[in-house]
Amino acid sequence: MSKDTELTATESTAAETKLTTTATELTAAALPSGFAWGAVRAGIKASGKTDLAAAVVLKNKAGAPTAGGVAVAAAMYTSNRVVAAPVTVGRQHLLTTGGRVAAVLVNAGNANCATGAPGIAGCKSTCVAAAESFGCIFDEVFPSSTGIIGVPFPAEKVVAAMPELKASLGSSAENAESFARAIMTTDTRVKMAYATVAAGEADPAQNGLQVKIWGAAKGAGMIHPRLGEPVGPPHATMLVYLFTDVAASAEDLNAALRAAVQPSFNSISIDGDTSTNDTVLLLASGASGATLSKALAPAFETALGEVCRSLARQIVDDGEGVGHVVTLDIQGAATDDDARLVAKAIAHSPLCKTAWSSADPNWGRLLAAAGYSGANFEMEKTRIRIGDQEVFEYGVRAASFDEAKAHAAMMEREYTIRIDLGAGAGECKFLTCDLTAEYVSINADYST
Amino acid sequence: MSKDTELTATESTAAETKLTTTATELTAAALPSGFAWGAVRAGIKASGKTDLAAAVVLKNKAGAPTAGGVAVAAAMYTSNRVVAAPVTVGRQHLLTTGGRVAAVLVNAGNANCATGAPGIAGCKSTCVAAAESFGCIFDEVFPSSTGIIGVPFPAEKVVAAMPELKASLGSSAENAESFARAIMTTDTRVKMAYATVAAGEADPAQNGLQVKIWGAAKGAGMIHPRLGEPVGPPHATMLVYLFTDVAASAEDLNAALRAAVQPSFNSISIDGDTSTNDTVLLLASGASGATLSKALAPAFETALGEVCRSLARQIVDDGEGVGHVVTLDIQGAATDDDARLVAKAIAHSPLCKTAWSSADPNWGRLLAAAGYSGANFEMEKTRIRIGDQEVFEYGVRAASFDEAKAHAAMMEREYTIRIDLGAGAGECKFLTCDLTAEYVSINADYST
Numbered sequence: 001m002s003k004d005t006e007l008t009a010t011e012s013t014a015a016e017t018k019l020t021t022t023a024t025e026l027t028a029a030a031l032p033s034g035f036a037w038g039a040v041r042a043g044i045k046a047s048g049k050t051d052l053a054a055a056v057v058l059k060n061k062a063g064a065p066t067a068g069g070v071a072v073a074a075a076m077y078t079s080n081r082v083v084a085a086p087v088t089v090g091r092q093h094l095l096t097t098g099g100r101v102a103a104v105l106v107n108a109g110n111a112n113c114a115t116g117a118p119g120i121a122g123c124k125s126t127c128v129a130a131a132e133s134f135g136c137i138f139d140e141v142f143p144s145s146t147g148i149i150g151v152p153f154p155a156e157k158v159v160a161a162m163p164e165l166k167a168s169l170g171s172s173a174e175n176a177e178s179f180a181r182a183i184m185t186t187d188t189r190v191k192m193a194y195a196t197v198a199a200g201e202a203d204p205a206q207n208g209l210q211v212k213i214w215g216a217a218k219g220a221g222m223i224h225p226r227l228g229e230p231v232g233p234p235h236a237t238m239l240v241y242l243f244t245d246v247a248a249s250a251e252d253l254n255a256a257l258r259a260a261v262q263p264s265f266n267s268i269s270i271d272g273d274t275s276t277n278d279t280v281l282l283l284a285s286g287a288s289g290a291t292l293s294k295a296l297a298p299a300f301e302t303a304l305g306e307v308c309r310s311l312a313r314q315i316v317d318d319g320e321g322v323g324h325v326v327t328l329d330i331q332g333a334a335t336d337d338d339a340r341l342v343a344k345a346i347a348h349s350p351l352c353k354t355a356w357s358s359a360d361p362n363w364g365r366l367l368a369a370a371g372y373s374g375a376n377f378e379m380e381k382t383r384i385r386i387g388d389q390e391v392f393e394y395g396v397r398a399a400s401f402d403e404a405k406a407h408a409a410m411m412e413r414e415y416t417i418r419i420d421l422g423a424g425a426g427e428c429k430f431l432t433c434d435l436t437a438e439y440v441s442i443n444a445d446y447s448t
Numbered sequence: 449m450s451k452d453t454e455l456t457a458t459e460s461t462a463a464e465t466k467l468t469t470t471a472t473e474l475t476a477a478a479l480p481s482g483f484a485w486g487a488v489r490a491g492i493k494a495s496g497k498t499d500l501a502a503a504v505v506l507k508n509k510a511g512a513p514t515a516g517g518v519a520v521a522a523a524m525y526t527s528n529r530v531v532a533a534p535v536t537v538g539r540q541h542l543l544t545t546g547g548r549v550a551a552v553l554v555n556a557g558n559a560n561c562a563t564g565a566p567g568i569a570g571c572k573s574t575c576v577a578a579a580e581s582f583g584c585i586f587d588e589v590f591p592s593s594t595g596i597i598g599v600p601f602p603a604e605k606v607v608a609a610m611p612e613l614k615a616s617l618g619s620s621a622e623n624a625e626s627f628a629r630a631i632m633t634t635d636t637r638v639k640m641a642y643a644t645v646a647a648g649e650a651d652p653a654q655n656g657l658q659v660k661i662w663g664a665a666k667g668a669g670m671i672h673p674r675l676g677e678p679v680g681p682p683h684a685t686m687l688v689y690l691f692t693d694v695a696a697s698a699e700d701l702n703a704a705l706r707a708a709v710q711p712s713f714n715s716i717s718i719d720g721d722t723s724t725n726d727t728v729l730l731l732a733s734g735a736s737g738a739t740l741s742k743a744l745a746p747a748f749e750t751a752l753g754e755v756c757r758s759l760a761r762q763i764v765d766d767g768e769g770v771g772h773v774v775t776l777d778i779q780g781a782a783t784d785d786d787a788r789l790v791a792k793a794i795a796h797s798p799l800c801k802t803a804w805s806s807a808d809p810n811w812g813r814l815l816a817a818a819g820y821s822g823a824n825f826e827m828e829k830t831r832i833r834i835g836d837q838e839v840f841e842y843g844v845r846a847a848s849f850d851e852a853k854a855h856a857a858m859m860e861r862e863y864t865i866r867i868d869l870g871a872g873a874g875e876c877k878f879l880t881c882d883l884t885a886e887y888v889s890i891n892a893d894y895s896t
Binding site: 351375 | 526528529564600669670721826887892893
């Protein structure tokens, strides 16, 4: 089982996972069956780039590009109290259909948030147009938006682009990549990951069948997802779309998604700002012929977890102005919750993050942030390591502390800061990044 | 009663408050009796500037510069779990003496934090030297340190400078200003404020007596004070020293300090990082002859509150890289606690703070931060005003929204963002600032 070295996932015996970020690496054979993707320029982004994307479920499961099929869906939304119109509408659609989606419609360049009744009406009018165009019913359209908040939503541009969007649909690697590219805002790179599960290795009754998972995501600011429970009470401007061709019940799909999201999207932060639009959607077409049996579930969940961790890592790596990707490995906390408190305090500390930007081994700032995090620990029992350099142990600077070596460890694009609080068995891993003058400049000039 | 226009304090009938930031404006007549101040270069700051300051209580209350007196003290420390050695030692001293202080010893350039047993021993050795030099007992010395965390504390430099420090003591405006200047780290300006209370106007029994309050403070990063309860359970690298010549019990002094700190130092944030060294100390010499009677207390508390608010505002105004000082005026929250949640979420949002740096009226970021703050409210009942410009009302962009006018309002050095959540009667005012590339640059290059 080959595995990309960039993955830090747990070992999997039945899943082969490969990261890819360009369409030239992705082949149609790696894509799940039963879906078609497309994208066009609707004129929403000021840049004139593609800004309207769709994914549709195919009726002919053999792969002919005929829309009109329906997939089982699991979705998780932001826990922000302020939510965008498509979040309100999409949640209602999932409740109405009991978790069925025929088409995903995503625009970038306008978040359709804080746009009032006209925003809701505009969102619904685009769903109506999509249903007509793609041959499904209104409630089976899953809408998403990302971009600036509070600017009236140009529904008419979306509606006008629908024929061209339909014409762009296809199941090739280029089609999938066009979907992933159109949903970008300040992202500099397309974010995709896929995995394949040999169903028969996990469940002999399904010998010869292969389950494929492909996902696309966008960041790159207002990234500190805190995704709520799936569907029932489901709300990011992180948008993640996951597609698989396994056959599964909505309940099993939700369980798999919940397990995959906590250590991935819910364990990253770029700037600590939780968006009004964060959405993770998982669609299962069933076109592989394989079923998410009890025997297959662990392998499927491992593969889904790896795809999610890869996408989460890609989001942080492409965060606004990011120079360094830092894994916070918190151990020895009184509880797992305490470990997360420490990780989040450090991940949101401007003093820690600015020190990282210049590779300054100022571990006192890490300690101070842990101290105000609310976690229960004693400085005298605490150890801090940056990369493989001990910097602090048991109340004082480590005897072996070597500023030049610690600085060198922090000059790497990616490194780990490990903090052992000596207070218990609680732990967590959290992925974050530095705070740079470029981040400030990007967000002081925001006008996408 | 004249009042400086920069103050936004509540009206006071018996307190005359004047802000001053330079020694040329401050006269000895404005300083409380019973204290002497001084400062020297001990060689702790790499810059070679003055870095060791002392304040001593005088024995001869008429004002002759003879050390050896004792003042009643009230102190509040940071609630950070990780505390510096002088915080541990100073707290113990206050508990031992029951709240009596004869001398304050402050160094800048080294925080003496995470320095282990040698740090504690070093702090104590400087207290011993100060007690010998100033003629008081060991426990009556109140130590403070500010600067970098985790670097061994050079106690020998402090001890060696003691004779020169004693020789520098005096009660002139220049002496007081030298104290305020030596405690600075990344501060660009000296921060002082004073107030005078005509005791007889509040309490006829004390006719003719005047109570004076003078305070000095330093910021300018790691500023988000969360000061705990006074003394008993008392820990910034915000340091604030307040001196008054009223006679008061430790209990009454603590009550006055607690009331003054909540709306001032505990209602500001520069970067959201709560220091391991934050300290606010209030000393009362009793040298004015006036007593903090029940009748005098309200006027004294008003004056103390104005001095604290002025110093808090000066700290934010001189925050690292600050271009704009923003007052968050949160109203209509379900509770006062909810109002503080919204204010703190906005004050700590990199996206809100970077938008302020370019005067970008991107109110969607304010709304998103309020949404994830944890406060209970509905977007449809919420209104947002920037300066005198309505930008958002009841779920949508305000009909009168004028981007150019809102931008102009944000070009001011100081302005107010008012958010009415429409959920109740809870409210708070919170003072914060923008996040600039200069802040990043200052903290990426930290080496004070």
